[in-house]
Amino acid sequence: MERRFHCTACGKCCSGSLPLTLADAWTHAGRFPLAMVWTPLRRENKAFHLASRIGATVKLGGRKEIAVLIATTAYMPDSFSCPELGSDGRCAIHAAKPLRCRTMPFYPYREEADQADLLSPRRGWECDTSAAAPVVYRDNKIVARGDFERERGALLQEAPLMRAYAEYMLKYMPLLADTLAAGANKGAGGTAVTSLSSFLTATRQRDVSALASRQLAVLNEFAARTAGRAELAEYHKHYAGWAKEMDYLSKREQKPA
Numbered sequence: 001m002e003r004r005f006h007c008t009a010c011g012k013c014c015s016g017s018l019p020l021t022l023a024d025a026w027t028h029a030g031r032f033p034l035a036m037v038w039t040p041l042r043r044e045n046k047a048f049h050l051a052s053r054i055g056a057t058v059k060l061g062g063r064k065e066i067a068v069l070i071a072t073t074a075y076m077p078d079s080f081s082c083p084e085l086g087s088d089g090r091c092a093i094h095a096a097k098p099l100r101c102r103t104m105p106f107y108p109y110r111e112e113a114d115q116a117d118l119l120s121p122r123r124g125w126e127c128d129t130s131a132a133a134p135v136v137y138r139d140n141k142i143v144a145r146g147d148f149e150r151e152r153g154a155l156l157q158e159a160p161l162m163r164a165y166a167e168y169m170l171k172y173m174p175l176l177a178d179t180l181a182a183g184a185n186k187g188a189g190g191t192a193v194t195s196l197s198s199f200l201t202a203t204r205q206r207d208v209s210a211l212a213s214r215q216l217a218v219l220n221e222f223a224a225r226t227a228g229r230a231e232l233a234e235y236h237k238h239y240a241g242w243a244k245e246m247d248y249l250s251k252r253e254q255k256p257a
């Protein structure tokens with residue numbers, strides 16, 4: 001089986017949340033409002049084993065175990081275009097855009113053999129899948145695999161940090177396990193979100209004050225953009241609360257980890 005695909009750079013997929021590698025999150029901390037998004041998966045899910053390797057496993061009551069993907073995420077409502085999307089539909093940081101944008105439409109949080117459906121453009125997207133487009137997926141394998149492997153490799157490399165974070169959060173926020181259990185039962189879309197500051201604290205990241213200063217400016221901007229919009233009240237509450245945490249971290253004197 002062969003699938004063809006060419007990105008025409010229409011910019012139609014550049015909206016909503018965007019999972020980032022940690023390196024990309026730090027690079028773009030002055031652009032995107034960052035959060036940690038947890039996606040719980042039950043054992044029956046096709047991505048369970050992969051999620052156990054790049055995320056964490058969590059034991060629930062009744063000896064049930066789920067896998068949880070934990071992604072540093074540019075956390076934005078679906079109705080918001082990426083802040084780097086120009087009015088001409090082009091990416092303003094094309095040469096420096098995150099790995100997630102380079103690997104599109106492939107998704108390294110899923111098995112390589114489970115990518116075919118991602119090559120069908122969603123309604124309104126202008127991806128070229130005609131006979132003129134190059135073959136990008138053959139016999140369940142990605143043809144030009146450089147970006148996919150770089151992104152997958154980065155996720156595998158940061159996995160121990162994500163596991164340490166999960167352990168910390170489940171110890172100090174035991175109710176999180178209940179949220180994850182409920183999310184796993186819901187299937188697709190059952191995610192939980194926690195603050196970047198909790199990750200920075202739990203994993204004793206270095207250079208936190210400079211990073212927090214960059215986030216503070218972005219979070220304040222997004223808090224202002226979502227203020228007074230009932231449908232975005234949850235986002236507004238997060239942005240405003242996280243801005244306070246980043247304000248604190250930006251002023252805190254850093255001690256070596």
Ligand code: SF4
Nearest residue numbers: 014082084085091101
């Ligand atoms: S960084 Fe560029 S390619 Fe990535 S979502 Fe934003 S506009 Fe699109």
Ligand code: SF4
Nearest residue numbers: 007008010011013127
């Ligand atoms: S919707 Fe398709 S063509 Fe448009 S930018 Fe995204 S991947 Fe490219």
